[in-house]
Amino acid sequence: MAAPGSVEELRSRVVLGEFGVRNVHTTDFPGNYSGHDDSWDKEKFEKNFRVDVIHMDESTLEFDMVGIDAAIANAFRRILLAEVPSMAVEKVFVYNNTSIVQDEILAHRLGLIPIRADPRLFEYKSEEDECDEINTLQFQLKIKCSKNPQAARESSDPNELYINHKVYSKHMEWVPLGSQADNLNADFRPVHDDILIAQLRPGQEIDVLMHCVKGIGKDHAKFSPVATASYRLLPEITLLQPIEGEAAERLKKCFSPGVIEIQEIKGRKVARVANARLDTFSREIFRHDDLKTLVRLARVRDHYVYIEKVMGWMTANKLKLSPDKIKVILVNEEATRGLQSQTGLDCSGGSCTPPKNLRGINRYSASRCVGE
Structure with missing residues (x-):
């Protein structure tokens, strides 16, 4: 857990306040924070990246993708929606x-x-x-x-x-x-x-x-093989000090069912965070003046919770991702030249265009009316 106001919080947490949201931009780029090496490294990425399957049935897949940036997280969502045949x-x-x-x-x-x-x-x-x-x-x-x-x-x-x-x-x-x-x-x-x-x-x-x-x-x-493909950042709820008695009961009602639970400790009712990922962040807590300063709401910046509704031929098991199925491709000048020499791609101008004799292969336009 990142301490409030710390550099780690700025780098890794999106904080939800009463009147706004803080730390919404990615700032962990090289040289931005002294004492932190934020340069991208392939081995470091492979070590920190993981995919955890939370729930899977015939039509629904829920999994966590940890250790990536929002751009890559959204790329996976777009691939599931638009690139899977x-x-x-x-x-x-x-x-x-x-x-x-x-x-x-x-x-x-x-x-x-x-x-x-x-x-x-x-x-x-x-x-x-x-x-x-x-x-x-x-x-x-x-x-x-x-x-x-x-x-x-x-x-x-x-x-x-x-x-x-x-x-x-x-x-x-x-x-x-x-x-x-x-x-x-x-x-x-x-x-x-x-x-x-x-x-x-x-x-x-x-x-x-x-x-x-x-x-x-x-x-x-x-x-599209999926009905919906969405993701959200993992919620993080921190109690800054113990909340007991009637205040604990009110705190429980401020969050989604299952997020806060009441424990009996030495005859006292004490609130604790049971499962923060169930919360929808309604921010109801900020209606209570005596509670809003005791709770910190945040989202983990590099922890994405995906929910996919599968339809068609693909079952959730076929859609399931695992780290060994996800490859990190480093595109450098040498690789681009090798790709160009092997496939005939024209990579001038920062984009690769296939030669004329290969254009149109394995692709057709389906934007017309179905019954046309």
Whole structure:
């Protein structure tokens, strides 16, 4: 814990006060503090950096990333949102649609349905490529609504009166292309079976064919494998002196449940910090004049708490990061020259541009309408 007002607090803590936030800028750059060597060192970084998985289930991953700057922390968030590929509906061929949902709206709804398919099994498809088994997944949705002859005459419930009057994602059927059924031992389907696509009435039907391709969230949000990717700095709550009795009870109510607990010590109720990471920092403590000077609120500058909501093919276990999976790349002049000579990149002007014969490979534009 950094002492209040110390150099260590300036370097490593963001302090929340009653009327503002202090130490919001990163200041641990070389030469800024005497007696501190803040020059960046690869071995020092690898020693201090760590990733701790806090909670993981099928759809949620919470982990701590410690020992990095805000720019790198945000880069990981942006990578998860925009650079990790997935499969999504790109083309919709409408053979028949007599529902009240217009063709373009139907295509848009189909494009946003997450598909359970590992994109590592497929290649990127460019505009010039033909649809084949290595770059395209094909689904068919063919359904027609009819009256239920077994329905009671006095019934007014659509679920009893009609058959197939609700079109769900479970009605999408995978149609293998080429040798996909033989070579790919996978059950390609929507992630969720209960996504409502449209509602029909007797005589109405939908008959469409869908082509799914591989893409990234930077091209279109439908390709993003995570629903949300967020991070926050780890909260730090410090009691500057013992708080007992009725004041301890009021202190507990100022924070989120589980943050402050009351202990019995020699017959006295004494407050202690149980789990600061649960707090949302409402700063309710500053409403109490007798308590606000007894508590210090801060956030640890290099400790980031990530929460990722996973969807699509990727489970939280596949998304899990570990230190051995994260490589530190030192880009220096020698490495840049070696990269340029090996790949033909034009690295003049501070950025690397691929040669003309390589541009456009493994990338296509998905910014157009899904059903276009």
